[in-house]
Amino acid sequence: MLSVNLGWRDVAFADPLERALGVPAVVDHNVRAMALAEARYGDTGGADPLLYVYVRTGVGAGLVIGGQPFRSGAHGVTELGHLRVVERGRPCACGASGCLETVAAEPYLAERARALLGRDSQDPLADLAEAAHGGDGRAAAVLEELVDRLTTGLASAVNLLNPALILLGGAFRTAPEPVFDLVRDALRARAFPVLRDAVQVRRATLGPDAGVVGSAAVALDRLFYDA
Numbered sequence: 074m075l076s077v078n079l080g081w082r083d084v085a086f087a088d089p090l091e092r093a094l095g096v097p098a099v100v101d102h103n104v105r106a107m108a109l110a111e112a113r114y115g116d117t118g119g120a121d122p123l124l125y126v127y128v129r130t131g132v133g134a135g136l137v138i139g140g141q142p143f144r145s146g147a148h149g150v151t152e153l154g155h156l157r158v159v160e161r162g163r164p165c166a167c168g169a170s171g172c173l174e175t176v177a178a179e180p181y182l183a184e185r186a187r188a189l190l191g192r193d194s195q196d197p198l199a200d201l202a203e204a205a206h207g208g209d210g211r212a213a214a215v216l217e218e219l220v221d222r223l224t225t226g227l228a229s230a231v232n233l234l235n236p237a238l239i240l241l242g243g244a245f246r247t248a249p250e251p252v253f254d255l256v257r258d259a260l261r262a263r264a265f266p267v268l269r270d271a272v273q274v275r276r277a278t279l280g281p282d283a284g285v286v287g288s289a290a291v292a293l294d295r296l297f298y299d300a
């Protein structure tokens with residue numbers, strides 16, 4: 074398997090787990106597992122296809138179609154964070170530059186919040202949104218730039234994959250509602266007309282254990298239901 078954030082390539086991750094635990098192990102992408110958890114157990118109204126976007130250290134995505142996680146090729150569609158959204162942008166861990174996650178993930182938001190607010194922030198997205206709501210024009214500009222870049226990536230996903238629902242998780246799961254209004258408005262302006270009317274954008278419905286729930290669903294599918 075490959076993990077850009079951990080710097081791993083071609084690591085047979087299930088093998089040492091099976092040796093250590095003495096039981097069969099299956100490995101899947103963390104965000105794809107979260108997406109499956111939302112599709113199976115979340116409050117999504119059965120929306121299909123479902124695109125789940127997770128913003129933390131990076132920006133990942135999982136797509137569930139007809140109740141099954143979409144796994145194309147080696148890495149599926151999980152690397153939304155490596156869509157190029159900035160020309161001549163910052164270098165990214167993947168080797169390219171200007172990737173979405175260099176300007177939308179939490180490390181970048183923490184850096185911008187620290188420069189703006191003069192302190193470390195536990196929740197930079199919420200703090201930036203609160204400052205913007207309180208009339209801080211610089212915070213509003215940072216937020217606007219973030220939404221612009223995020224929705225540039227999301228619009229590509231909408232145009233190519235036509236999801237019925239996009240759930241934003243991770244840092245966005247607890248973001249103030251006005252942030253979602255900004256995302257919806259910006260996405261409408263960027264996505265293909267027919268599709269933008271059909272797609273909803275909401276916050277993730279499951280809590281921080283979505284990955285654990287999704288992993289259990291992946292293991293059940295593989296080991297018991299042979300999906």
Ligand SMILES: [Zn+2]
Nearest residue numbers: 155165167172
């Ligand atoms: Zn990248």
